[in-house]
Amino acid sequence: MTSTSGKNIAVADSDALIGLIFEEDPLHERCLKVSEYLNENRFEVLVPYSIVLEAATVLTKDKTIKRPNLAKKLLEKYTNTEFREKFDLEILELVSEIYDPDTSKKNTPFDFYILAVAMKNGIKYVFSFDSFYKKHGLILTEELINRFSKD
Helix, strand or coil, X not given: CCCCCCCCEEXXXXXXXXXXXXXXXXXXXXXXXXXXXXXXXXXXXXXXXXXXXXXXXXXXXXXXXXXXXXXHHHHXXXXXXXXXXXXXXXXXXXXXXXXXXXXXCCCCHHHHHHHHHHHHHCCCEEEXXXXXXXXCCCEEHHHXXXXXXXX
16 A cells, blocks of 8 residues: 555546536536645645546536547646556555445446545545545545635
């Protein structure tokens, strides 16, 4: 297991990638705010390539989006693997162990993949808006903004 605990690291889910690049997405403004917070607070954001592919697929195929040009931009933006090499992404067995076939239809194997990446690398933050991650002990990055804006 790669030890990354204590560092400001978040793993990104596809809802964040889509919300950042697709201006009409309902999460767009929230994604921009979270991204700004993460940059200002020097978070590293791990974007696994499989999640880039998931987001690109949604941007291409979703009936309400249909933006293959944005999919192309995502694919081009996340071609650099240097950052990903700092993390242990050999999680195939872990994903198959933790995947729950009786989970909500909303929770896909990709969600369990992100959870496994976080678990294996000691990452406690996820750039996503999906409560699935909270139920499994991760902290949604948007909650950091809300926590510290109250102080």
